[in-house]
Amino acid sequence: MGRFWKLILIPFVVMICIGAFYLQRAIANGQLPDYDWDTQSGDEQLLENVTIYGHPIDQTGAMKITKNDTIYQNELFFIERMNGLTTHPIIEDLIEDHRNFMRGKSKELNHFYEDEELLVSVEIESNRELNQVRETDFRLAVEVFRKDTKEVNSFSVNIPNEDAYNYISLLDIRVENGNLFVITNNDTMEPTSDHPSNETRVYRLNIAGEKLISEERLLSFVGYDNNHPNEVASLLGGAEEIYSNEYMAVSVREVNEEEVNKLIVVNLKTEEQFRVDLPKDTLSQEAWIDKQSNMLYFWKSTEGGLEITPYDLSKQAVQNTIEVKLPESTFTEPRSFDGKNPGSNAIQEPYRMNVIRIHEGNAYVLSGQNPDKTDVYLHVVRLSDGEVLYKGKLDNRQKDGGFEIYNMTIR
Amino acid sequence: MKSYLKLTNFEIDRFFKIYLVLIAITVTVQIIGTIIVANDYMNRASRIMNEESLQTSAFIHNYGYFSLLNLMDSLWFFGPIAFCVAGLIFYTFFIWYRDWYGKNTFIYRLLMLPTSRLNVFFAKATAIFLMVLGLIALQLVLLYIEELIVELIVPLEFIQFTSIPQIMNAINSAYVVLFPKTFIEFILIYGTGLIAVFTLFTAILLERSYRWKGVLMGAGYCIVASGIFLSPVLISELSGNYYLYIGEIIILEVALGCIIIASSIWLSRFLLNKKITV
Amino acid sequence: MIEVHNIIKKFGRKQVLKGVNFTAKKGEITCLIGINGVGKTTIMNAIMALTPINKGSIQIDGKAIKKDTFDRITFIPDAITVLPHMTIEESMQFMRDYYKSWNDQRALELLSFFKLNPDEKIASLSKGNTAKVNLLLGLALDVDYVLMDEPFSGIDMFSREQIANVFTSHLIEDRGVIITTHEINDIEHLIDKVILLDDGVVIKQFNTEEMREVEGKSVVDVMREVYQS
Structure with missing residues (x-):
């Protein structure tokens, strides 16, 4: 023993120190607070699909809250931690159900389409030569999984005129009558009259024939040019589902401007398009398309809560606004500190954070105060009549707890 | 097995003096560094709060909390670790070459031991590995000591994280590999x-x-x-x-x-x- | 018996051993003689598997060397094989730790024979005493074969005498000894077999007693004949 004390001591010390260190971390992470819904009224079933994303105030890393669970990124095994907490639950479900199909695929919802028969994914592939800015040889790589036969067909089609584009991004995909619609946003390096600097195109593919049937420009935007405003287009939210909408809405505004100049809606079935005729301040509000009702919903925060303006896409008509009452903010005055130099000690004001998701005809409204430790409320409102189906809160004032919200998904 | 353990112990013995020097350097530099970094922060805090007549919370809002992460970003903390890493990498080579060079050609003895020569290989690898782990264990213990020192110098309201697990969760740098x-x-x-x-x-x-x-x-x-x-x-x-x-x-x-x-x-x-x- | 069969050893392009053959029996003292750089040490190293050979084979009692063989054969190189910071006692302890064939009684005997102080550090020993410790550590093993590389080189006269005395004592008897040297005088009368090396091959090998009785020549006589012709 005497001579071997180092050989015994070192492993012993190593095991004690490292063991205790990880034990303490595991215990500490296990003691992070759990958040449970305190239902004030309505049907708790509606919470099943809700996932809230945020981050703890006194800790680093992300966290998410589901109906039954509070998950901290720091307590996860590192494979899950590396995957992060941001993968959409729908994608997580797809990976669980179709592990091989989902291999190596994008984790963006707009790359997928699913119905009772099919699961379809589309990736835009391209080559990038070294020393070259632009990408070339654009292809649409399609994979189709047939649920009845469990067969996977993959094919790819070349994008016509691909020389004209230097970048193509995918906006959405959908399947209609055996045809796959791929909607893309294409950038051109040298705009011509045939190819404006930015255009939204639809590519129609026949799934059975594995080929491109037709392609068409839906919208085009003139890019940077002295005579034209520098406009950018963005696809309106609502793609939180992989069952796509019949309508696609694109808002157009000038670069670096908040205000939306126009909102163009395209009916993907008929490929007709029209402009939503509403005042600019309504158009500039956040908006979602609901696939079930073919409604467009605009909303804005008001003193009492939230004001939602529905717009019927099939009738092209605005409907009565819906008021959602939210609990009043718990602070009255913006806080600041005394000091000689007001510039240096102005403190960030707590702000109300509202996250709204539309799902199956209901609006899910999550509201809280960031970065304050105030309670977080969830209201589920039926959009057809404004009835509150659920109202509940998370106690966000726990000792050693507290979190900021930044997102919510409805599965 | 017995020869392997004896050889491992022997290899640790041979390095132990240098190892103790590495440990002493790490402990001394880091503890001095903790005191200096924490005092610097407090001196700055009281100077700025005095000059700009700020309250504690305003100072923290503008200039940030103090935590062990401040120390970990400094050379006081990083230096000894880099030194130990360099020392151990050097030793990975030295552990073999020292036996060939010098007038006492110990490699003759090692290769002529009536035991599998692979035991020499394993003993040297184990010795290095144990010493790496030993330094990590030391560093972990030091973190707790440094946190105690910080809490002696910096009032609690200035400290962002007060527990080692919190600090460890907050690490977002190359230290993730170390810890x-x-x-x-x-x-x-x-x-x-x-x-x-x-x-x-x-x-x-x-x-x-x-x-x-x-x-x-x-x-x-x-x-x-x-x-x-x-x-x-x-x-x-x-x-x-x-x-x-x-x-x-x-x-x-x-x-x-x-x-x-x-x-x-x-x-x-x-x-x-x-x-x-x- | 140690059998060296036709071994070839190259260092880079240079062939140092060009097919060396000899045997050394147990109970005999075999002496490898040759000028410096002829490859005597390389042969010793090769027998102990301390350097690879390009061709040929070496067998000890009919078997290739493996780990257990090191308990039956010992090699005493011309430099000491323990660490300078160790004392003589610690060196002995080190040997005791690993070798089953370590014989404590014999080690103590050698210690007093050489008049060494066990608490002295290796680094502080004189050249002669270092050589003695080296010899002690090798000879205190109960082995069948002892290989010695230049045990007399650079050592003072009295130490040399003392070391030479070992060969006549019971410490050596019954063992097979291979010794390399270029200073044959000290031990000429002790050796049983001589192997003369030149240019990578064995140019002559003979039994000293036979040579003396049949041809009336001493080892030195034969060496003169061979190397100066």
């Missing part, structure tokens, strides 16, 4: 370290067996081994095709790591028995 977030990651990361030690040892033995030609063979072996080990990640990154899920890549890496360790041991055994030259 992995979970025990399994600890095993994976330090297992990779062990693969590196075995690969380097094999390269050294190639050099000791074939001299100049062996330098090239050793370098080649290191390149091939790291190429194989990194191949799953490299292939994904270079092709842009992330065919494997992260979990699968980990399993593949563990398997590749085992293959590299096994081939290093096999090659080293062959070299020690058939090719080594004193």
Whole structure:
């Protein structure tokens, strides 16, 4: 023993120190607070699909809250931690159900389409030569999984005129009558009259024939040019589902401007398009398309809560606004500190954070105060009549707890 | 087995004085650094709060909290760690070459012991590995001591994280490799370290067996081994095709790591028995 | 019996051993003689598997060397094989730790024979005493064969005498000894077999007693004949 004390001591010390260190971390992470819904009224079933994303105030890393669970990124095994907490639950479900199909695929919802028969994914592939800015040889790589036969067909089609584009991004995909619609946003390096600097195109593919049937420009935007405003287009939210909408809405505004100049809606079935005729301040509000009702919903925060303006896409008509009452903010005055130099000690004001998701005809409204430790409320409102189906809160004032919200998904 | 343990103990004995020096440097520099960094913060805080007549919370809002992370960003903390890492990497080579050079050619004795020569290989690897882990354990204990010192100097309202697990969760730098977030990651990361030690040892033995030609063979072996080990990640990154899920890549890496360790041991055994030259 | 069969050893392009053959029996003292650089040490190293050979084979009692063989054969190189910071006692302890064939009684006997102080550090020993410790550590093993590489080189006269005395004592009897030297005078009368090396080959090998009785020549006579012709 005497001579071997180092050989015994070192492993012993190593095991004690490292063991205790990880034990303490595991215990500490296990003691992070759990958040449970305190239902004030309505049907708790509606919470099943809700996932809230945020981050703890006194800790680093992300966290998410589901109906039954509070998950901290720091307590996860590192494979899950590396995957992060941001993968959409729908994608997580797809990976669980179709592990091989989902291999190596994008984790963006707009790359997928699913119905009772099919699961379809589309990736835009391209080559990038070294020393070259632009990408070339654009292809649409399609994979189709047939649920009845469990067969996977993959094919790819070349994008016509691909020389004209230097970048193509995918906006959405959908399947209609055996045809796959791929909607893309294409950038051109040298705009011509045939190819404006930015255009939204639809590519129609026949799934059975594995080929491109037709392609068409839906919208085009003139890019940077002295005579034209520098406009950018963005696809309106609502793609939180992989069952796509019949309508696609694109808002157009000038670069670096908040205000939306126009909102163009395209009916993907008929490929007709029209402009939503509403005042600019309504158009500039956040908006979602609901696939079930073919409604467009605009909303804005008001003193009492939230004001939602529905717009019927099939009738092209605005409907009565819906008021959602939210609990009043718990602070009255913006806080600041005394000091000689007001510039240096102005403190960030707590702000109300509202996250709204539309799902199956209901609006899910999550509201809280960031970065304050105030309670977080969830209201589920039926959009057809404004009835509150659920109202509940998370106690966000726990000792050693507290979190900021930044997102919510409805599965 | 008995010879292996005796040899391991012997190798630790031989390095122990230098090891104690490394420990002493780490402890001294880090503790002095803790005191200096914490005092600097407090001096700055009281000066600024006085000059701009700020309250504590305003100062914190504008200039930030204090936490051990401030210390960890400083050379006081990082320096000794880098020094120890450099020392141990140097020792990985020295542990072999010291036996060949000098007038006491100890390698004769080691190779003539009535025990498998691979035991010498394992003993040297174990010694290095234990000393690496020993330094990590020391560093962990030091963190707790440093936190205590910080709390003596800096009032609690200025401190952002007061528990080591919180600080560890907040680490977002290269220290994640040094202090992995979970025990399994600890095993994976330090297992990779062990693969590196075995690969380097094999390269050294190639050099000791074939001299100049062996330098090239050793370098080649290191390149091939790291190429194989990194191949799953490299292939994904270079092709842009992330065919494997992260979990699968980990399993593949563990398997590749085992293959590299096994081939290093096999090659080293062959070299020690058939090719080594004193 | 140690059998060296046709071994070839190259260093780079240079062939140092060009097919060396000889045997050394147990109970005999075999002496490898040759000028410096002729490859005597390389042969010793090769027997102990301390350097690879390009061709040929070496067998000890009919078997290739393996780990257990090191308990039956010992090699005393011309430099000491323990660490300078060790004391003589610690060196002996080190040997005791690993070798089953370590014989404590014999070690103590050698210690008093050489008049060494066990608490002295290796680094502080004189050249002669270092050589003695080296010899002690090798000879205190109960082995069948002892290989000695230049045990007399660079050592003072009295130490040389003392070391030479070992060969006549019971410490050596019954063992097979291979010794390399270029200073034959000290031990000429002790050796049983001589192997003369030149240019990578064995140019002559003979039994000293036979040579003396049949041809009336001493080892030195034969060496003169061979190397100066």
